[in-house]
Amino acid sequence: MHLTHAQQFIHQAQYAKTLRPFLPAAAFAPDPSKLIILLGNLVLLISGFAIASTLSQWNPNLLWLFLPIAIVMGNSVIVLLFSVHALMHGSVIKNPRLTQIISLFALAVWWMPPTLWKAVHNREHHTKTNSNADPDRSYLHNQPNTWGKWIQNQFVPSSEVSPLGLFLGMATAWGVHTFRNLSSVVLFNRPSVEYTPAPFTVSAKERWAIAQEYLVILALHLGVMAFLRFHPLSLLLGYFLPIAIGYAGAMFYIFTNHMLCPMTSVNDPLANTLSLRIPKLFDRLHLNFSYHTEHHIFPGMNSDYYPLVQELLKTHYPERYNLLGAGEAWRLLLQTPRHYQDNQTFTNWAATQSVPCPLNLRELEENKEKAPIC
Template identity: 60%
Template sequence: MNPVPNLELKVSSDTIQADVLISQAEYVKKLRPLLPDDAFLPDLSKGWILAINLAILGLGWAIAADLDRWHWYWLWLYLPLAAAMGNSIIVLLFSCHDLMHGSAARHSRAFRLMSFLGLSMFWMPPTLWRAVHNREHHRNTNSALDPDRNYLYQQPKTWGKWIQDCFVPSVEVNPVWLTVGMAHAWGIHTFRNATSVLLFNTGLVRYVPAAFKVSRRERWAIAIELTLISAIHLGILSYLQFDPIALVLSYFVPLWIGYAGVMFYIYTNHMLSPMTAINDPLINSVSLRVPKLLDLLHFNFSYHTEHHIFPGMNSDYYPVVQALLLLHYPKRFHLLPFRRAWQTMLDTPRHYRDDRTFTTRSGERTVPCPVPNQM
């Protein structure tokens, strides 16, 4: 059932300029009374979808265990299944994303188990996810304290910053390294944040965009969860008997497809937007227009501004929020076709010279942040 109501789309009298920041709480105060209560109830179907996609991966590995019996000229028949497994990897992250925000189910043993199994395919300990995403990213979106933002031009030239220059879409990126980066940038993101808290936990680590600290209890939980995740992956590799063909087709290819799909969304969520001292989702976030099939498969993750206003909402209702944003904030809300957003990333630098300006790694070329200036 489509939850989007019939709204009369007319321009609101609200004409606040885009250079005036509004806090997330102000948007919530205005929009929450206009939304149905059902939009904030747990949606257990997300948990079932997560389980189904875990089963798809299990089926793929079960078939791959016998690939050594296939003639080489039949191996291409496995590729459609590998692609389906890659999409399942994407679904696992986005369904866990909803679970961890509480929109799919409330805290329980089943909740923790499902979150752990889904995030294990991303080498992401759930405790680390709650710290880096729910706490640090959502509270400090695209501010100086956000670990998911672009690096600042003024930040030291560490290995983390060098890898961003190689992997992230920009006017400077090499197409070959960009292709490699699409499949591996997620792993770098997890590695740099995990090591920053497990090895140091000082809040002073220089190779992350913005360092943060976790509690002693969280630190131990992250270490234990990462150990268990390593055991799961080792178990998968052992089940596949470390066969090179089986590993490539059923393990690495699905992970590469899944990570690349996730990173396509993540790159466009905030990295075209200015930094904001006040968490203003309409200024520091971007929503995308993607094919409806992708919205259906990926829990409306393209509605990212909507998510940052109501992170605990059932994602089925994000189109309702979008309609309200178009009605009440037509000059502030940034909704871009996915091709345009991607091309803009390839046409602009990726370092912040200041809150509203991008520059190249050398600092020789400087342009205004394209969102909201040029969109």
């Protein structure tokens, strides 16, 4: 029987088994240099807070000079997420205790307890990527119209979102994601919480750890605000603005990772994940996070080697690999509705549209003259 690419899936483990012999052992060795990057950006962020604490003394005509500092701080917020992402996948150091401590401080600016991150990202998202059980997927149209689903409809990139909604959503979507999952496991911890796309549960020990870590994070944020003397100008330019810039920058990547892809019953990273072409400067700054398909095949790999994995994917699976320019991926997000009507089709809130996943359309156009996959 002949199957199209959209119908035939290959499990992540099979890709890893095929490609692993072509990769050097160094690609899977810990890379402590990423820890230097993490700590360096933590220092940059703290230094920015120190400068912001003096803003009340600045000449109002010179406040614009702080904007480049806010941008640098915002980039540090992004790098903290992407570097701790590598750290918690085990590609930086192998000391669990030290990893937990560093992750708590690095993820604090993201309001994300590291124990929750391990549950929602490492355990749930990576093993159930873009499936019905993935807490990071978009909502299904037939799910209840809860506040979580309404927020996604109003603020994530889609053919329905307003410019103001998108602007606000870029800066706040991560906070909604964190609150949605945090409240679900801490307050309820049952598989029937309707306001999350795919609720999951944690152990009693994890639940208690998440609550404790969140209290530490809350204390750290209050400490930063107190350091800024709760001055409105310092809070606006030195706290809220850099965090909003960082959240928006990271969400640009995160929105494109899976939202254009079909849902899959098999964890197939070449079907349910997208990699981006972006300027090399941003790849260097952001630890090759644009190589997202590569990461889903080898989560614990040193990200420096993702370009090599990409070349292998182009060689071994050219007809399956999804690689788009960042501009094209963003344009497609804004041209399609965001709720899944079924695994292969998007629809809008009112279910008046039915739009095939654009990556499926792109694949059919590129492969219409090729022989079907057996």
